[in-house]
Structure formats: C-alpha cells, structure tokens
Amino acid sequence: xxxxxxxxxxxxxxxxxxxxxxxxxxxxxxxxxxxxxxxxxxxxxxxxxxxxxxxxxxxxxxxxxxxxxxxxxxxxxxxxxxxxxxxxxxxxxxxxxxxxxxxxxxxxxxxxxxxxxxxxxxxxxxxxxxxxxxxxxxxxxxxxxxxxxxxxxxxxxxxxxxxxxxxxxxxxxxxx
Amino acid sequence: xxxxxxxxxxxxxxxxxxxxxxxxxxxxxxxxxxxxxxxxxxxxxxxxxxxxxxxxxxxxxxxxxxxxxxxxxxxxxxxxxxxxxxxxxxxxxxxxxxxxxxxxxxxxxxxxxxxxxxxxxxxxxxxxxxxxxxxxxxxxxxxxxxxxxxxxxxxxxxxxxxxxxxxxxxxxxxxxxxxxxxxxxxxxxxxxxxxxxxxxxxxxxxxxxxxxxxxxxxxxxxxxxxxxxxxxxxxxxxxxxxxxxxxxxxxxxxxxxxxxxxxxxxxxxxxxxxxxxxxxxxxxxxxxxxxxxxxxxxxxxxxxxxxxxxxxxxxxxxxxxxxxxxxxxxxxxxxxxxxxxxxxxxxxxxxxxxxxxxxxxxxxxxxxxxxxxxxxxxxxxxxxxxxxxxxxxxxxxxxxxxxxxxxxxxxxxxxxxxxxxxxxxxxxxxxxxxxxxxxxxxxxxxxxxxxxxxxxxxxxxxxxxxxxxxxxxxxxxxxxxxxxxxxxxxxxxxxxxxxxxxxxxxxxxxxxxxxxxxxxxxxxxxxxxxxxxxxxxxxxxxxxxxxxxxxxxxxxxxxxxxxxxxxxxxxxxxxxxxxxxxxxxxxxxxxxxxxxxxxxxxxxxxxxxx
Numbered sequence: 001x002x003x004x005x006x007x008x009x010x011x012x013x014x015x016x017x018x019x020x021x022x023x024x025x026x027x028x029x030x031x032x033x034x035x036x037x038x039x040x041x042x043x044x045x046x047x048x049x050x051x052x053x054x055x056x057x058x059x060x061x062x063x064x065x066x067x068x069x070x071x072x073x074x075x076x077x078x079x080x081x082x083x084x085x086x087x088x089x090x091x092x093x094x095x096x097x098x099x100x101x102x103x104x105x106x107x108x109x110x111x112x113x114x115x116x117x118x119x120x121x122x123x124x125x126x127x128x129x130x131x132x133x134x135x136x137x138x139x140x141x142x143x144x145x146x147x148x149x150x151x152x153x154x155x156x157x158x159x160x161x162x163x164x165x166x167x168x169x170x171x172x173x174x175x176x
Numbered sequence: 177x178x179x180x181x182x183x184x185x186x187x188x189x190x191x192x193x194x195x196x197x198x199x200x201x202x203x204x205x206x207x208x209x210x211x212x213x214x215x216x217x218x219x220x221x222x223x224x225x226x227x228x229x230x231x232x233x234x235x236x237x238x239x240x241x242x243x244x245x246x247x248x249x250x251x252x253x254x255x256x257x258x259x260x261x262x263x264x265x266x267x268x269x270x271x272x273x274x275x276x277x278x279x280x281x282x283x284x285x286x287x288x289x290x291x292x293x294x295x296x297x298x299x300x301x302x303x304x305x306x307x308x309x310x311x312x313x314x315x316x317x318x319x320x321x322x323x324x325x326x327x328x329x330x331x332x333x334x335x336x337x338x339x340x341x342x343x344x345x346x347x348x349x350x351x352x353x354x355x356x357x358x359x360x361x362x363x364x365x366x367x368x369x370x371x372x373x374x375x376x377x378x379x380x381x382x383x384x385x386x387x388x389x390x391x392x393x394x395x396x397x398x399x400x401x402x403x404x405x406x407x408x409x410x411x412x413x414x415x416x417x418x419x420x421x422x423x424x425x426x427x428x429x430x431x432x433x434x435x436x437x438x439x440x441x442x443x444x445x446x447x448x449x450x451x452x453x454x455x456x457x458x459x460x461x462x463x464x465x466x467x468x469x470x471x472x473x474x475x476x477x478x479x480x481x482x483x484x485x486x487x488x489x490x491x492x493x494x495x496x497x498x499x500x501x502x503x504x505x506x507x508x509x510x511x512x513x514x515x516x517x518x519x520x521x522x523x524x525x526x527x528x529x530x531x532x533x534x535x536x537x538x539x540x541x542x543x544x545x546x547x548x549x550x551x552x553x554x555x556x557x558x559x560x561x562x563x564x565x566x567x568x569x570x571x572x573x574x575x576x577x578x579x580x581x582x583x584x585x586x587x588x589x590x591x592x593x594x595x596x597x598x599x600x601x602x603x604x605x606x607x608x609x610x611x612x613x614x615x616x617x618x619x620x621x622x623x624x625x626x627x628x629x630x631x632x633x634x635x636x637x638x639x640x641x642x643x644x645x646x647x648x649x650x651x652x653x654x655x656x657x658x659x660x661x662x663x664x665x666x667x668x669x670x671x672x673x674x675x676x677x678x679x680x681x682x683x684x685x686x687x688x689x690x691x692x693x694x695x696x697x698x699x700x701x702x703x704x705x706x707x708x709x710x711x712x713x714x715x716x717x718x719x720x721x722x723x724x725x726x727x728x729x730x731x732x733x734x735x736x737x738x739x740x741x742x743x744x745x746x747x748x749x750x751x752x753x754x755x756x757x758x759x760x761x762x763x764x765x766x767x768x769x770x771x772x773x774x775x776x777x778x779x780x781x782x783x784x785x786x
Contacts, residue, residue, distance in 0.1 A: 034224070037224065038224065038225065038233075041217060041220060041221055041224070044213075044217055045214075045217060045240070048210055048213060048214055048217075051206060051210060052207075052210060052247075054206070055203045055206050055207060058199050058202070058203055059203065061199075062196050062199060062200070065189065065192045065193060065195075065196050066189035066192055067189065067192070067193060071264055075257070075260070075261060075264070078253075078257050078260075079257070082250065082253050082254065082257065085246060085249075085250055085253075086207075086250060088246065089210075089243050089246055089247060089250070092239050092240075092242070092243040092246075093214070093240075093243060095236075095239055096221070096236040096239040096240045096243065097236075099232040099233065099235050099236035099239070100221050100225065100232075100233060100236045102230060102232040102233075103221075103225040103228035103230060103231075103232040103233025103234070103235075103236055104224070104225065104228070104233065106228050106229055106230040106232065106233070107224070107225055107227060107228045107229070107233065110227070110228075110229050163227045166226070166227060167224070167227065170220075170223045170224045171224075173223070
C-alpha cells in the first residue's frame with residue numbers, strides 16, 4: 001500500500017488536511033461574518049447616537065421658551081444638567097461604536113489567523129505522513145508515529161478552539 | 177396701548193410651555209426606548225466580542241451597558257421635568273385667570289403713579305397682554321395697576337417658590353421712570369406718601385367717630401350662631417370676624433341717611449367683664465376692605481387705603497399711622513380700656529394688616545397691654561409683627577391676598593408667631609362652590625380655563641368654613657381660655673369713622689379729589705422730568721433737549737381740557753379743569769383751609785400758575 005493510498009484513507013478518517021481544509025474554510029467564513037456583524041452592530045450604535053442627538057436638539061430648542069423667573073432659571077438649570085448627560089450618551093455611543101469596530105476587526109483577524117493555522121496544522125500532518133514513505137505502509141503504524149500523532153494532536157486542538165464554538169453560538173443567537 | 181401689550185409677550189408664554197411639556201414627554205419616551213435598545217446591543221456586543229484579543233470589544237460592551245442605564249435615568253428625569261413644567265404652566269394659567277377674574281370685578285381706585293408703574297409693569301408681560309385681550313382699555317387701567325404691581329405674577333411665582341417676576345419688572349420699569357434704587361426699595365413708603373398727597377389716604381376725622389352699643393340681635397341679622405363672647409380658637413375668631421364683616425356691609429347700606437354723603441368704615445369692640453363688673457379684656461375686630469367705598473369718599477378701609485395699611489408698621493406714633501389704626505385707638509379709649517387690661521386684636525385682609533401694624537406701633541403698644549393677635553387672609557408678609565405677643569396667622573392656600581406681599585413663609589418671625597395654612601377647596605362647601613364656579617368658567621372662558629384646578633378664596637365665610645375643617649384650628653389659646661373662665665358678661669360696640677367731618681359737602685369732596693389728583697399728577701410729572709434716563713429720550717412732538725415748559729405745554733396742560741385723561745380714577749369733576757387751569761372760571765371758591773394748605777404744597781411747576 002502506497003503512502004498516497006494510506007493518506008487517502010487517513011483523510012477519509014478525519015486525519016490531516018482531510019479535516020483541516022473544510023474547517024479552515026469554515027472558520028475563514030466565520031471571520032467574514034464576524035466582520036460584517038460587528039460592522040452592523042457599530043452602525044446600529046451610531047443610529048442610537050443619532051437618535052440621542054435629536055433629543056439634544058429638542059432640549060436645546062427648549063432654552064428659547066419665553067419664560068423669565070427663578071422657576072424658569074431652575075428649569076434651564078435642570079435642562080443644562082440633563083442635556084450634558086444626553087451629550088455624554090452620544091460621546092459614549094460614538095466610543096462604543098469605534099471600539100466595536102476595532103474589536104470586531106480584531107476578532108475577525110484572529111479567526112482568519114486561526115483558519116490559516118488550522119490549514120497549516122493539517123499540512124503538517126500530511127507532511128509527517130509523507131516523510132514516512134518507504135518506512136512503513138501500515139496505517140496504524142503511521143498514525144502512531146510520534147511525528148504524525150503530535151501534528152494531528154495540534155491540529156485537533158486548533159479545530160476545537162472554544163473561540164470557534166463561542167462565535168458560532170453568538171452568531172446563531174444574534175444576527176445570522 | 178393694545179399694540180404695545182401685544183408686542184411684548186416676553187415673560188411667560190404658556191403656549192410655548194405646553195409645547196415644552198410635550199417635547200419633554202417625547203424626549204423621555206425616546207430615551208426609554210434607547211435604554212432598552214442600547215441594553216440589548218450591549219449584551220450582543222459583549223457576547224460576540226468577549227474573545228476579541230484587544231479587549232476593545234469588552235470595553236465597548238461595558239460602555240453600552242452603562243449608557244443604557246443612563247438613558248433610563250434620563251427618561252425618568254425628562255418625565256419628571258415635564259411634570260414640573262406642566263405644573264408651572266398650570267400655575268401661570270391659574271394666575272392669569274385669577275388676574276382676569278379680579279380685573280373684571282369692581283373698579284378699583286388707584287391714582288397716578290400706581291397707574292404709570294403698573295402699566296409699565298403690565299405691558300412687559302404676558303399677563304398684561306392676555307388681560308388686555310379680555311377687558312376693554314377703559315376698565316383695565318386702574319385695577320390692573322394694583323394687581324400687576326403687587327400681584328398676580330408674584331402669586332404665580334410664589335407658587336413655584338421663586339421670586340416675583342412682576343416685582344422684578346416693577347423695579348426695572350420704575351428705574352426707567354427715573355426712580356432710584358433706594359426709592360424703589362422704599363416703594364411702599366413712597367406709595368403711602370403718594371396716597372396721602374393725592375388725598376385718598378387721610379387721617380381720621382375725630383368729629384366723625386360714632387359709637388353704638390349693640391344689643392344681641394343687631395350683631396348681624398342673618399347670623400345663625402351669635403358671636404363668641406371670648407373666641408379662643410382660629411375658627412371662633414374667623415366666625416366673629418365674619419359676623420363683624422357682614423355687619424359692616426349691612427351698615428354700609430345705612431350710610432347716606434339724613435343727607436350724609438361721606439363714607440364711614442367701622443370695627444367692633446367686645447368689652448369683657450368679670451362677675452364684679454371689672455373690665456378684664458377687650459377684643460377688637462377689624463374687618464377687610466370695604467369694596468363699595470370709593471376712593472375720595474372719606475372711607476378709611478377702602479381699596480385706596482390698602483397700600484397705606486401695609487406700610488404702616490413699625491411707626492413711632494399713632495398720628496403718623498392710618499385712620500383705621502387711629503379708630504382702633506379711639507374705640508379702646510372711648511371704651512375706657514386702661515393700660516393694664518389685656519387687649520386681643522383680630523383682623524381680616526386689610527384688617528389683618530392693621531392688626532400687624534398696631535402690634536409694632538410704639539405709641540399703641542405703650543398705651544395698651546396687647547395680649548393676643550389673630551390675622552387671617554392678610555397681605556402682611558413684608559410687615560413687621562410684634563416679636564413677643566402670641567400671634568396666629570391663618571392663610572388659605574388658594575387665597576391670593578396673603579401672597580400679595582412678601583413670602584408666605586414669614587422668614588423673620590419669632591416663636592410667638594404660629595401660621596396655619598387652610599384649604600377651603602377640600603371642605604364640602606368648597607367642593608360644592610368649586611363645581612359651580614368651574615361650570616361658569618367652562619361656559620364663559622377660553623380653553624385655558626378648563627385647566628384650572630383651584631379657585632381663589634378670600635371671603636369671611638370661606639375662612640370660617642376652612643378653619644372649622646382643620647384640627648389645628650381647634651387648639652385653644654391658653655391666655656384667652658383664662659379670660660373666658662373669668663368672664664361673666666360682654667358688651668359689643670360698633671365704632672365707625674370717616675376721614676371727613678359729618679356734613680362735608682359734595683363740593684368739598686370734589687375739590688379734595690381734584691386737588692389730590694392734580695397734586696399727584698404733578699408729582700409724577702416732576703419725577704419724570706427729573707429722570708435722567710428720560711432726559712434726552714425722544715418724545716413725539718418734542719425736541720430731544722426739551723425743557724420742562726415744553727414738556728408741560730405738550731403733555732400736561734392739555735390734560736386740563738380733557739378730564740378723560742384721568743378716567744382711571746373715575747374723575748369727572750370740573751374742579752380738575754380748574755386745578756389745571758386756574759385762570760378759567762370755577763363756580764366754587766376754595767373753602768377748607770386744610771385743602772388750601774394741601775394745595776400750597778404743590779410742586780413748583782404749578783405754583784407760578786396760582
């Protein structure tokens with residue numbers, strides 16, 4: 001049995017690039033979805049900021065009401081305090097939108113890196129199997145070879161990263 | 177004038193306040209929606225970006241969570257603020273309605289300076305504007321003065337715990353008229369002097385005083401409950417004052433008998449005796465303003481004497497006080513009340529001001545042993561009151577009169593003073609009367625009136641009802657209880673007086689009126705002419721550097737040909753024309769020396785013409 005045949009069987013069994021290819025592609029797609037979703041969240045946050053700005057404009061207009069007295073002064077003082085808080089929400093929302101964009105992009109890049117690492121880890125498993133060509137064609141021997149088994153273990157640890165499942169769950173529950 | 181009034185809607189625009197109320201409600205709702213939306217998105221961001229390696233995503237989630245909470249607090253704040261503005265708006269509408277209602281009542285009599293000051297005050301604000309919309313010019317001026325000057329705006333702001341915009345505007349406008357800051361500070365004193373100068377405030381005429389012993393049934397014929405012999409609670413004082421006030425009104429109808437044309441105002445004295453016939457106390461009841469008493473009638477408790485009454489506190493002598501205070505002294509003196517007999521004073525409205533003023537009159541407190549003071553519905557907030565005599569002040573929460581002056585909190589008063597705020601509106605009588613009045617308003621007035629939730633209260637009977645309804649009012653005054661325990665009998669005396677002597681002719685009264693108005697008009701003219709602010713002001717028909725003579729010829733002299741210019745005082749006497757134009761023929765010669773003396777004190781501008 002040639003190494004190529006052995007590797008074909010191994011791929012079918014979820015070893016090496018047989019599994020890393022589809023998973024890497026899926027994580028890459030996940031990264032793109034995170035990028036789009038976080039952009040969408042940031043836009044929503046900016047829309048809330050615009051709503052708050054409209055409230056501020058209304059409050060600003062109230063200063064001009066024709067009313068002079070100590071009571072009116074108290075009213076305008078309350079309006080001042082309130083409007084300052086209202087402006088605070090706009091600054092906070094603008095900050096939050098920017099941070100959401102930065103965080104979303106960073107997460108997307110993290111996932112893209114993970115996708116690349118998964119692909120590399122799969123290729124490393126394949127490379128290990130190829131390096132045994134001529135030494136053995138017996139599949140169990142190949143799989144228990146420390147060179148291959150450690151590379152496969154690394155691949156599996158990447159594939160089962162909690163980051164992937166967490167993001168998948170969030171997207172399923174959220175914007176998908 | 178109406179154009180001016182319509183131009184200056186500067187102080188309180190209740191329509192705009194209505195818009196603010198709605199906008200604040202909308203802002204509150206928007207913020208409430210945002211609170212929900214932002215909290216939801218905070219959860220989404222936190223969940224998605226919890227693995228963000230930079231930590232920015234988690235930070236964003238925390239910011240959003242806090243911002244959601246802030247939106248919620250803002251929504252609550254805007255709703256609360258909206259409710260406050262709505263209350264303020266309703267108070268202003270209330271005050272406007274109240275002012276309008278009073279202005280549509282009996283004509284007041286307020287002469288020259290009050291007119292100028294009040295008109296200036298009123299034209300600056302929405303009160304004046306709205307009032308002008310509702311009442312014709314001819315009837316607006318004089319009542320508007322007293323109310324706008326002392327009143328309705330002040331009332332509205334007091335309800336909002338603020339200082340009076342009316343009072344502030346009064347100061348501004350009087351400054352424009354050339355009244356210095358110190359003059360404005362003492363405006364009450366000056367107005368009192370002005371009342372004296374114009375002849376509407378005069379001393380008691382000793383020969384006019386009438387004393388009549390009342391025998392039971394004459395107290396007040398419609399009374400179902402006689403006067404309490406010694407009132408010991410606010411309710412009992414209010415009841416006695418009601419009987420005295422209504423008795424005074426009834427006696428008013430008897431004035432004018434035997435060809436008498438002068439006006440009398442009166443008070444009531446109860447002399448309390450023990451079993452051995454010794455006098456152990458005297459109770460004096462001073463009623464409120466006699467609304468039917470015209471300004472130049474000799475009446476001593478009229479609309480026109482109000483300003484003098486509230487500015488007669490803390491004086492050294494009775495001679496410089498008001499005619500009503502002099503009448504109290506005369507009544508006690510005639511009743512033989514010596515300096516060791518406890519004297520209890522009770523007063524309503526202007527009568528409360530008289531009581532307050534008496535309690536700080538140095539001559540009066542030396543002459544009599546004041547024991548207890550009861551004041552209800554009085555504009556006494558700025559007046560001094562005795563620092564040691566037990567004093568009860570009762571004011572209904574919907575009575576505008578106690579708010580016409582000073583703060584209802586009476587900040588400078590000592591522990592000897594107790595205040596009770598009654599609420600007539602929630603008594604069964606008040607609820608019933610409110611329903612009746614509210615229906616009238618719905619039928620007669622514009623949509624704002626429908627928002628009114630309380631009605632002005634300022635009646636004898638309303639105070640009797642209101643004091644009876646509150647438990648505090650039933651606490652008896654110990655010193656009065658002691659007197660009551662020793663009492664064996666009482667005698668009631670009706671004491672009345674006038675500022676004119678009996679038999680004064682219509683001509684003399686007319687002359688006093690004309691001389692007073694002339695004096696007042698010239699006083700105002702002088703002040704305007706001496707006003708540096710108005711010098712150089714462009715007046716129609718005059719050069720910028722006009723002289724006193726030019727001003728007189730253009731603006732003052734023509735008044736003599738047109739008594740209508742003094743319509744606000746109700747003057748229609750040809751004597752006015754004589755005063756302003758003495759070279760013209762006048763059928764009645766000067767007779768009363770006191771009036772001649774008054775004439776001689778006229779301003780220099782007039783003297784050469786004499």
